[in-house]
Structure formats: structure tokens, C-alpha cells
Amino acid sequence: MTAALNVEGLRVTLGGREVLHDVGFSLEPGAFCGLIGANGSGKTTLLRTILGFTSPSAGRVALGGAAGYVPQKLQLDPDMPVRARDFVELGLNGHRFGFPLPSRARRAKVEEMLAAVDAAGFAGQRIGELSGGQQQRVLIAHALIRQPKLLLLDEPLANLDLRAAAEIIALLRRVAKQGVTVLISAHDMNPLLSAMDRIVYLANGRAASGTTQDVVRTEVLSALYGYHIDVIRVHERILVVAGEHGAHGHEHVATIP
Amino acid sequence: MFAPYMLDAWIVATLVALAAGCAGYFVVLRGAGFAAHALPMAAFPGAALAGLLGIARFYGLAVFALGGVAGLAWLKRAQRPDAATALVLVALLGLGALFLSLSGQYSNAVYALLFGQILGVGPADLPPAFAIGLGVPLALLACFRPLTYSAIAPDLAAARGLSGAGLDLLFLGLLAVTSAVALPIAGALLVFTLMVGPAAAARHLTRAPLPALGLSMALALVIAWAALALAYLTGLPSGFFVGTLSAAAYLAARLKR
Numbered sequence: 001m002t003a004a005l006n007v008e009g010l011r012v013t014l015g016g017r018e019v020l021h022d023v024g025f026s027l028e029p030g031a032f033c034g035l036i037g038a039n040g041s042g043k044t045t046l047l048r049t050i051l052g053f054t055s056p057s058a059g060r061v062a063l064g065g066a067a068g069y070v071p072q073k074l075q076l077d078p079d080m081p082v083r084a085r086d087f088v089e090l091g092l093n094g095h096r097f098g099f100p101l102p103s104r105a106r107r108a109k110v111e112e113m114l115a116a117v118d119a120a121g122f123a124g125q126r127i128g129e130l131s132g133g134q135q136q137r138v139l140i141a142h143a144l145i146r147q148p149k150l151l152l153l154d155e156p157l158a159n160l161d162l163r164a165a166a167e168i169i170a171l172l173r174r175v176a177k178q179g180v181t182v183l184i185s186a187h188d189m190n191p192l193l194s195a196m197d198r199i200v201y202l203a204n205g206r207a208a209s210g211t212t213q214d215v216v217r218t219e220v221l222s223a224l225y226g227y228h229i230d231v232i233r234v235h236e237r238i239l240v241v242a243g244e245h246g247a248h249g250h251e252h253v254a255t256i257p
Numbered sequence: 258m259f260a261p262y263m264l265d266a267w268i269v270a271t272l273v274a275l276a277a278g279c280a281g282y283f284v285v286l287r288g289a290g291f292a293a294h295a296l297p298m299a300a301f302p303g304a305a306l307a308g309l310l311g312i313a314r315f316y317g318l319a320v321f322a323l324g325g326v327a328g329l330a331w332l333k334r335a336q337r338p339d340a341a342t343a344l345v346l347v348a349l350l351g352l353g354a355l356f357l358s359l360s361g362q363y364s365n366a367v368y369a370l371l372f373g374q375i376l377g378v379g380p381a382d383l384p385p386a387f388a389i390g391l392g393v394p395l396a397l398l399a400c401f402r403p404l405t406y407s408a409i410a411p412d413l414a415a416a417r418g419l420s421g422a423g424l425d426l427l428f429l430g431l432l433a434v435t436s437a438v439a440l441p442i443a444g445a446l447l448v449f450t451l452m453v454g455p456a457a458a459a460r461h462l463t464r465a466p467l468p469a470l471g472l473s474m475a476l477a478l479v480i481a482w483a484a485l486a487l488a489y490l491t492g493l494p495s496g497f498f499v500g501t502l503s504a505a506a507y508l509a510a511r512l513k514r
Contacts, residue, residue, distance in 0.1 A: 051416055052416075053412070053415065053416070069412075069413065069416055071410070071412050071413065074409065074410055076409070077288075079460050079461060080286065080409065080460070081286075081459070081460045081463050081464055081465060081466055081468075081469035082405070082409055082464075082465070082466055083464050083465055086465055087409065087410075090405065090406045090409070090410075091413075093402060094402050094403065094405070094406030094413075094414060094417060094419075095402070095406065095414070095417035095418055095419050096402055096403070097399055097400060097402070097403060099398055099399060099401070100398075100401050100467065124464070125464070126464050127409075142413070
């Protein structure tokens with residue numbers, strides 16, 4: 001089976017600093033993968049490199065098909081005269097020049113996509129007036145309307161309350177079950193534990209990938225960070241902390257709520 | 258008011274309002290209010306220099322307005338583009354004042370270039386007015402979706418192959434052409450007022466992009482016509498009525514929402 005995403009030996013240098021060192025992993029179609037790492041670990045750089053916004057200094061990225069992208073947040077003016085349905089439609093034809101003539105087929109496709117992400121109820125509202133969770137649904141519909149094989153999401157759960165985050169994860173799980181590979185970045189892996197079947201853990205610009213059980217272990221993460229790491233499992237949650245021999249003492253490197 | 262000698266003024270006011278109302282929608286959507294203010298001001302010394310050199314005013318206006326576009330595009334890359342743009346703006350106004358002073362027609366020319374001579378237009382003003390009144394809305398409608406998309410979500414638009422810098426340049430170029438043609442007729446300050454006032458009011462009255470664009474053009478038209486009629490009836494400057502009616506439309510729209 002052709003991989004939906006294949007990253008090999010990726011190195012990215014920004015401002016003279018190597019942000020990603022020799023990062024490699026592969027994702028099968030329909031995988032739900034968490035891209036986990038502390039703030040500043042290179043998650044956004046990796047996503048931007050996969051999308052082609054940033055050029056790697058070495059290595060290669062191969063996509064099995066079109067990629068959809070959900071940025072962390074849009075700076076949206078609440079007064080902007082753009083409804084949720086208009087924004088989703090831009091995902092379909094926003095790049096096209098020419099007169100914007102109405103099309104019944106296009107409208108039906110937009111409404112269908114809005115319904116698929118449970119956003120039909122607020123499709124007529126200005127996008128800048130929607131809540132964070134509602135905006136995420138609209139952004140996901142915008143990314144999915146071109147039927148991508150791979151969906152990349154940059155911290156979509158940041159600034160969402162627990163209920164909204166759980167709803168977005170359930171929605172993305174449904175998307176993955178339909179064969180779309182989902183790569184979702186987060187600084188906290190715990191909300192994703194029940195959903196993700198793969199993890200790419202970034203630290204110090206290096207990555208470890210596999211199942212959660214394979215990757216989130218003391219030996220693997222200690223090697224990644226370069227000092228001793230303890231992995232503590234409590235009530236089906238994972239706490240990753242620098243251990244007593246760690247160079248930085250008892251420092252949280254990934255938090256749980 | 259509808260005497261034959263006023264006919265040209267009605268036609269020109271209509272065409273300038275259509276261009277300004279259409280361009281204004283994108284000015285407000287793209288947060289380019291300062292650029293819309295700066296470009297007519299940048300063109301102002303061009304008209305003054307043309308008068309001093311004894312060449313057709315349009316050439317001076319076009320050269321300085323397009324120079325303003327290049328300057329704005331370059332300043333946008335600077336750390337503090339607003340401060341730099343403001344300083345360039347003031348320098349250009351000073352340059353315009355110098356050219357007018359040297360030409361020996363200071364006060365009348367300043368008044369005409371800043372506030373326009375809408376009641377004094379003649380048949381010679383019709384061809385350029387038709388060119389922008391029809392050409393600018395047609396060009397902007399052809400770019401409607403890319404300009405809207407890149408204004409709301411620059412990263413997502415870039416992922417679809419739209420160049421943010423290229424669209425900026427295209428848009429500012431159309432603003433410069435509008436300014437160069439409309440400035441001798443409507444004046445630098447009135448072009449800006451007709452661009453910003455109706456569009457800012459329209460965004461409070463409608464939620465969707467195309468109706469907001471249509472309403473912006475309609476409001477600009479109504480304001481231009483009303484200002485012309487009031488100027489004729491009262492003998493007061495049309496600029497006073499354009500400014501006051503634009504502000505009133507915006508205030509009414511905000512209060513209604």
C-alpha cells in the first residue's frame with residue numbers, strides 16, 4: 001500500500017539554527033497520528049515543510065495525494081462580511097480568477113461538507129463571530145472540501161475547552177475512518193490518547209515515531225531529549241517529566257491537564 | 258440641477274463612485290485603509306509637478322501613484338511599515354506643496370487637487386472616468402475570489418498557489434490607477450472618503466461578500482449623487498457633503514447592527 005505521507009531524513013534550518021534534524025516517518029492511508037512536542041519543538045516547521053511552505057536543507061517529503069491544512073488560528077475580524085459557508089466555498093474555488101457566478105452544484109457540495117462536520121447550524125453566521133470550536137469545524141470543512149488524502153492540523157485543540165476538544169477529536173476520528181490520513185499537532189498528547197493509532201514525538205528537533213506504546217517510553221524519550229526522562233502513567237493519562245538525573249531537574253516537558 | 262452643463266458632472270460622479278465603492282470593499286476587507294489614503298496623497302505631487310513642467314496632468318499622477326505602489330510594497334517588508342509610510346506620505350505632501358508654490362498657482366490648485374472640482378468637469382473628463390468606472394470594477398470582480406481568500410486566510414491562499422505579494426501589488430496598482438484618474442475630478446481626500454465610508458458601512462449591513470460589495474457600490478453611488486445635488490442646491494463644497502454623508506452612513510450602519 002502506498003504511504004499517504006513519507007518523510008525521509010528531513011533537515012530544516014531557520015535563521016541559522018537547525019530546527020529539524022534527520023526527521024523521518026511514514027503514515028499509512030487512514031492513520032490518525034498525533035504530532036506531539038513541547039512548544040518550540042518544531043511541530044509547525046514540520047507541518048509547513050510537508051506543505052511546501054518551508055524548504056528543507058536536506059531530505060525529502062512524499063505525499064500520496066493532495067493535502068488539506070488547518071492552521072492554528074486565523075486572525076478574523078468579527079465584522080468581516082464572510083459567512084462560514086463562504087469560507088468553505090473559498091476552499092473549493094478561492095484560487096480561481098474570473099467572475100464568481102453562482103453554481104447549484106457547488107452550493108450543494110459546500111452544504112454537504114458543512115453538514116459532515118456538524119456546522120450546518122451556524123453556516124450563515126459571520127465566521128469571525130463563531131466560537132473557537134465552531135471555527136475549527138469550519139476550518140476542517142474548508143480543508144476537506146477538496147477531498148484531500150492527507151489532513152494536517154496545527155494545534156487545533158489549543159484554546160478549546162475539554163468538550164469542544166473532544167468533539168473535534170471525534171470528528172477527526174470519523175474523517176480518518178473514511179480513509180483520510182490525519183496528522184494533528186499538539187503540545188499535550190493526553191486528549192488524543194484514545195484516538196491516535198500513531199505518534200510522531202518531536203524533541204530537540206529529532207523525532208521518534210510508532211505506536212504510543214512504542215514511543216512514549218523512558219528509553220525512547222530519554223534518547224530523544226538527551227537526558228533522563230520518566231514516563232508516568234496515571235489514570236489512563238501520561239505524564240512526561242525530566243527525571244532526577246535530567247539536565248534540567250524536574251522540568252515538565254509535556255503536561256497533562 | 259439637471260441642466261445640460263451639469264450632465265457631465267452627474268456622469269463622472271457616478272463612474273467615480275462605482276470605482277471607489279468597488280475598490281473600497283477590498284480596501285476595508287484587506288485592512289488597506291492607510292494605503293488607500295496614502296496613494297491619492299502620493300499622486301498629489303505628480304499633478305503639481307505636471308503643472309510645473311507643463312505636461313498633461315495624468316502622466317504626473319500615474320507616475321507618482323505607481324511610484325507610491327512600489328514604495329508601499331517595499332515598505333511592507335520593513336519592521337514598522339505604518340510609521341515609514343506615514344513619513345513618506347508627509348514628505349510627498351510637502352513635495353507637492355513645493356511644486357505648486359513654484360508653479361505660481363498655489364491656493365486654487367491645492368484646493369482642486371485635494372477636494373476636487375466635481376462641478377467643473379467637462380467632456381474631456383469623461384473618457385478617463387469611463388475607463389475607471391467600468392474598468393476597475395470589472396478587473397476587481399475578476400479577482401474577487403483570490404483577493405477575498407488572500408485577505409481572510411493568507412497562508413491557506415498561498416497553499417493554493419496564490420501569491421500574497423503578487424495580489425497586493427495587483428490590488429495596489431488598481432488603487433493607484435483609480436486615484437490617478439479620479440483625483441483631478443473628485444480630489445485626493447474625496448476619493449479616499451468614497452472608498453472607505455460606504456464599504457465600512459456595508460460590512461455592518463450584510464454578512465456575505467458579494468452583497469457587501471454590491472451594497473458598498475450602491476452606497477457610494479447614493480452618497481456621490483446626494484453630495485452633488487446638495488452642493489448644487491446650497492453652494493457649499495461637494496467634498497463637505499461626501500465626507501459628512503459617508504460618516505453618517507457608517508454611523509447609521511453601526512447603530513443598526
